[in-house]
Amino acid sequence: MTSLHARPAESGSVSGTIPERISRAYPQFSGALRAFADYVLAEPVEVARTSIHGAVQSVGVSVATANRFARAIGFKGYAEFRAELISGFSSAFAPVEKLKNEISRQSTSAEIIAASISQDLANLEATRQNLRAETCTEAVDLILRAERIYVVGIDNSAHLAGLLASGLGRYRPNVRSLSSADGAFGASRQLFRYGPADLVITIAFPRYFRDAVELSRFVKDRGVPLIAITDGPASPIAALTETVLYARAERQLASTSNASVLALLEGLVGAVAHRSPRSVEIEQQFASFALPWLEPEHPGQRKPRASKPAATKPKSPLAAGRRPVPVRKLKKTPK
Amino acid sequence: MTSLHARPAESGSVSGTIPERISRAYPQFSGALRAFADYVLAEPVEVARTSIHGAVQSVGVSVATANRFARAIGFKGYAEFRAELISGFSSAFAPVEKLKNEISRQSTSAEIIAASISQDLANLEATRQNLRAETCTEAVDLILRAERIYVVGIDNSAHLAGLLASGLGRYRPNVRSLSSADGAFGASRQLFRYGPADLVITIAFPRYFRDAVELSRFVKDRGVPLIAITDGPASPIAALTETVLYARAERQLASTSNASVLALLEGLVGAVAHRSPRSVEIEQQFASFALPWLEPEHPGQRKPRASKPAATKPKSPLAAGRRPVPVRKLKKTPK
DNA sequence: TCTCCGTTGATACATTTGTAACATGTGCTA
DNA sequence: TAGCACATGTTACAAATGTATCAACGGAGA
Missing domain, CATH: 1.10.10.10 (Winged helix-like DNA-binding domain superfamily/Winged helix DNA-binding domain)
Known part of the structure; x- marks a missing residue:
């Protein structure tokens, strides 16, 4: 080359x-x-x-x-x-390598966004390859078994923790995450009551926050099962538990990329859904329950956007001809 | 294999x-x-x-x-x-493509997670390819110019909105997002005061929540600039503004994938950082400010024995002093 | 301070891997 | 049949890659 x-x-x-x-x-x-x-x-x-x-x-x-x-x-x-x-x-690698070095001079915004997305492509690729079958199964088992689940994440990871909690909350009762209102102290007040039947999931990426590490160590010492979601074996929370899921989250433009972590979390939620007996039902019930809050779907199908013809834009292949499917069926029952 | x-x-x-x-x-x-x-x-x-x-x-x-x-x-x-x-x-390559379509039978958790990530890879790829240079620039301009920024997102998108707000908050004053405490009503109370000098960013993916659409229409009618982040021109909020960023967010296992959206958002934040004069400084100041809350370098790791503290290669000025892979310098003896 | 021990790097050496020159073979044409 | 062109294989050699030994270094404990 x-x-x-x-x-x-x-x-x-x-x-x-x-x-x-x-x-x-x-x-x-x-x-x-x-x-x-x-x-x-x-x-x-x-x-x-x-x-x-x-x-x-x-x-x-x-x-x-x-x-x-x-x-x-x-x-x-x-x-x-x-x-x-x-x-x-x-x-995914080749283009990224190029872009990596080319940023930082005069680049257009689109180039920067593209570069950032490229890096996430590489991150996802790596994350997928680093999945360990055993660990994944174990994590899902733990989630399905737990009476209560607490998701710990600080700063950046707090939002991710929220997303994970709300994802899991669709299939499991008693899922909550460390909200900014609680703070670490509030969390410890909660976690104090957790035991071996419960579960804590900690999300921690560089820069690792001490609170996250200490909360995790604290609960682990008390016999609460712990799932760690972090960036590699070198992470301080990787040492605390057997059940560690790794996501690669490197970023040129900031300390970590949340996107690849989120992809992992969403995959995890998907796996939980897949093994939850009533997941289809639940989704459907929610869908009809939420109906009043939703923008009415263009009835029938494909009505041309009449009045305001945004004709300026060519139709992007993104949406080319497919209506987003509200609820996907997962026919599957647990083993 | x-x-x-x-x-x-x-x-x-x-x-x-x-x-x-x-x-x-x-x-x-x-x-x-x-x-x-x-x-x-x-x-x-x-x-x-x-x-x-x-x-x-x-x-x-x-x-x-x-x-x-x-x-x-x-x-x-x-x-x-x-x-x-x-x-x-x-x-990792061959089987995953298959899995995409074959889920729903007995698949292991790892396979499901892998498939989910694969789909996000496809999403990211599509998202990157569909970036429009003009729109990106315009979005960044709007963000840099705005006096106040309000990020609207409901349900799933609420967490994304939070992430975007906290990302932008590093470089811009007066950024906030619709928190669950506010609700749409609270948001409208805020937005009532917004004007042409401000900016609203709406994130809406299927299933589109009516509140998000109406809030957006409401502010747009009052002359507040609006950036829409959605999945395609067919989205109800795409029609409301010129400045639409598209992310593809298809998902087999749920209604939408947040990961690819987040990748776009993080790219956007990166682009804003890139055009913000003091972004490096800000990051560094924050880094040292946050030090007390960070976990010190890990216990077992990298003792300072070599006393050559990671002579890292110079990186992009945007990268906030973090090294993904420490490059260790060997002392070269001349032959 | 000395000694021991574990970690690490330098280097000589062994092995593997790649290259290029030459040999063989086949089919075609005169 | 000789002579040639082309394709292919063989093999000696060169370059590269990997391994093993040993010495240097730094920390822990006597």
Whole structure:
């Protein structure tokens, strides 16, 4: 990508993703080269994880062929090809890296927002990959079993705590979060009464607030189950409990990104809903209960926005043709 | 890919995904090992694509440390670790796309959370692509110009409104949001006093609450500038103002996804910060002001033994003095 | 202060991985 | 059949990558 210096520019295929490059060069290929190219397309991970020798062995061609292949699609050598192949797995990464360094000069607002969102893409990607199956199950179990649930979050995390609490509150009774009115002291007054049948969920991201850590340690010491939601094993609350969910929340423009954390929390709520016996019913009941407060849905469907034709804007693909679905059915019963 | 799972754990940490292994071994780690582990978690792609030498260079530890790290989490050597790391990328990719549509059967909690996050990835992608440069600039202008700012959000969006308000509050005076204590009536009491010099930001996603729509219409009619944050041109509040920011927030498991909306909001705050003259200063002042409430650097972590306190690379001036991955400086001896 | 111990990095060495020169083989044309 | 062009494989060598040993450093305890 960057340092293709002094190459004899024989073919035009010097950029693009690996599959693109391959299909561009494919017509000229023959025999062994095609075989290898096919294999790369079919089993990119296998190719990525082994060396040139390993790869050719699976295909039955020679190392020379593999090497020629890498050059034929525009790389300096096999090593460069492989490195690029690996990067390709993480789609979100490439653009972010660029943007990261480009901010801070004169950038338009749209660019900054885009960069910020890009970084969240990378965060989400990482968060998803770092999920641990066991821990997720355990967390959901704990939530379903708990008599009372208290969500602790300070400062930034307070809002997240509120969102989590209100999400869980749809399926579980007695969920509350540390509100700014309580403060840590008020929280401790509440938590003093919590026991092994209850549950505390602490959300803490850098910069870690001491109150959050101490409240968590306090309840944990008293035998209250604890779920920690934080950014990595190095976090002070990760050490307090077995049940830790990690979200990556890095941010160029501020200390942490709440968006990726929220994505994790919403996923968690989804998982709880999925295992709650009456979740569908509950949603539907609420939907009809809330009806009077809702803006009347355009009756029937798709009435063209008559009077005020906002005709200035082209219809964004965002809303292209689909009405938001009020309630999604989750047919599922607990095991 | 995930097939290492099944086998019985014979000697401690010999199974599981890389992040699992890391978090299991993490408590015993210290100093350099932690630094390297953090880097692996933070930049897995970078680690995967370069050799052991390249990886350690980015962290600032020695190759020996990286090698020890690989063994410590149960691999025979660094090469094996790297191969496994690479495989890990794919496992997350293929299945998730499927899951999106296949939920509702027996899915594990981790699968559901992963699917949920995947959907948010798609949402973010769409949101980023649909940004309109003009609108973004205009929104930021409005925010910077406004004397007072009121953020309106009901139900779900209330928490988002709170987050936006507290984000903007760092750079602008007189920002408040509709708190649950106020209710719509309380809000109207406030907004009654707002005029053309002020600004209202309304966040509304399906299901659209009538209160949000009416409050917005009310203020707009009185000449108060309005920024709408919603899901598409079909939204009832999109029609009320020119300045509409769209976030895609579709969700399989619930009516809307707040995460992608939040990503947009955080981007917006970032853009405001970027154009605020004293944003860096403000962040730093706050950082030192808040110090007493923060957890001191973690107990087990990073002893100041090297007495080279993390010679961090210079970062964007906007980044408030935080290092996601500490780059440790090696003392280079000339050969 | 000294000694012990754990942690870490430097470096020489072993191994793996990639490259390029050369060899083989096949099919075509004269 | 010789001669050539092209595709492919073999293999020696070069470069890179990974490993093991050992020394330096700093802290804890005598």
